[in-house]
Amino acid sequence: MPRLIEGQIHADQQQGGGVRNRGAGETRLERSRRTIEKQIRNIRLELDQLKLQQAVQSHRRRQSGLPRVCLIGYSNAGKSSLMNALLAARSISPAKQVVSTDQLFATLDSATRRIKLAGRAEILLSDTVGFVRDLPDFLLDAFESTLQEIQEADLLIEVIDASDPQWELQHEIVMRTLRRLHAAHIDRMRIYNKADQVPQWDRKDGLLLSCLTGQGLQELIAGLISRLNLTDRAFPEIGDEFSSQVSYNEDERGE
Ligand SMILES: Nc1nc2c(ncn2[C@@H]2O[C@H](COP(=O)(O)OP(=O)(O)OP(=O)(O)O)[C@@H](O)[C@H]2O)c(=O)[nH]1
Ligand SMILES: [Mg+2]
Structure with missing residues (x-):
């Protein structure tokens, strides 16, 4: 994924400065970034949930004696x-x-x-x-x-x-x-x-x-x-x- 973004940035830079082209490139880049950010947010949420689950389990096990x-x-x-x-x-x-x-x-x-x-x-x-x-x-x-x-x-x-x-x-x-x-x-x-x-x-x-x-x-x-x-x-x-x-x-x- 980082390679994809790098590639896009590179392509955008090579487009020679046409305002419309650059704009389209930036939108694509923005979209990729948003998708990745969303994925990161989801993974973080899952990890938080897992940590919470484990904390609850571990608390219960301790309680079990x-x-x-x-x-x-x-x-x-x-x-x-x-x-x-x-x-x-x-x-x-x-x-x-x-x-x-x-x-x-x-x-x-x-x-x-x-x-x-x-x-x-x-x-x-x-x-x-x-x-x-x-x-x-x-x-x-x-x-x-x-x-x-x-x-x-x-x-x-x-x-x-x-x-x-x-x-x-x-x-x-x-x-x-x-x-x-x-x-x-x-x-x-x-x-x-x-x-x-x-x-x-x-x-x-x-x-x-x-x-x-x-x-x-x-x-x-x-x-x-x-x-x-x-x-x-x-x-x-x-x-x-x-x-x-x-x-x-x-x-x-x-x-
Ligand atoms: N001959 C022999 N093979 C054993 C014995 N105990 C385990 N094995 C074999 O050793 C291999 C590994 O066994 P596992 O119990 O999966 O080993 P593990 O330590 O849990 O391995 P990981 O989960 O990869 O860390 C398997 O092919 C088992 O059948 C034993 O007492 N004698
Ligand atoms: Mg094992």
């Missing part, structure tokens, strides 16, 4: 797969599952689900956009609304693809990105995913897990309950209005 856990990590590490594995382990409807495929940026927006881990132990779990190397600042801005989830989390689960020879570098990139988001102080636990692809593993600073086979999933659930101090905690029911924003464990409704 449920601990907020956020899956973070390098793109393609298996964040969405882990979300789905946890949903499946708790028999939550497949309709609540999120997209997971073998490609960068499979997840382009965050998704939040309410999950009952055991008894009264419940959490709000969010899947987020994957980080990549040298994420430019302007992309960070574009992901602002998604990454707000991270900043509001009580606990971050960093999902690492243990089968990737570059996992240490990817972890560094994730840490760097967290620092840029001012979120490096948030409590964090590590999951080494894709255990089924790793013949030998000695590290003890995180849980080795496989979304594919389910290895480590029960330990993760137990770890979350103890880390978040969830034994014997009761949370208030959340109204219907809120329930449209996040998905419930099906058998929790109306309890």
Whole structure:
């Protein structure tokens, strides 16, 4: 679009100064400008609405008192797969599952689900956009609304693809990105995913897990309950209005 306007200005300047021609050119230019201004106004309105919507959602979630856990990590590490594995382990409807495929940026927006881990132990779990190397600042801005989830989390689960020879570098990139988001102080636990692809593993600073086979999933659930101090905690029911924003464990409704 800017090129179109530049082209028009150029053409108008080349017309040699005929008053009628120049006038017609300016009108066209004016029209283009008005159209673009209108588009910008509409996009700004949409963004304002989105921000408002997110502020309302985030307020309601805070009111719910449920601990907020956020899956973070390098793109393609298996964040969405882990979300789905946890949903499946708790028999939550497949309709609540999120997209997971073998490609960068499979997840382009965050998704939040309410999950009952055991008894009264419940959490709000969010899947987020994957980080990549040298994420430019302007992309960070574009992901602002998604990454707000991270900043509001009580606990971050960093999902690492243990089968990737570059996992240490990817972890560094994730840490760097967290620092840029001012979120490096948030409590964090590590999951080494894709255990089924790793013949030998000695590290003890995180849980080795496989979304594919389910290895480590029960330990993760137990770890979350103890880390978040969830034994014997009761949370208030959340109204219907809120329930449209996040998905419930099906058998929790109306309890
Ligand atoms: N072998 C194996 N593959 C896995 C495992 N977990 C996830 N995958 C695969 O890894 C690929 C990426 O999984 P996703 O869950 O989409 O990864 P993601 O981190 O959400 O990716 P983005 O949304 O792009 O950031 C998919 O092809 C999954 O099937 C696992 O435990 N073992
Ligand atoms: Mg994903």
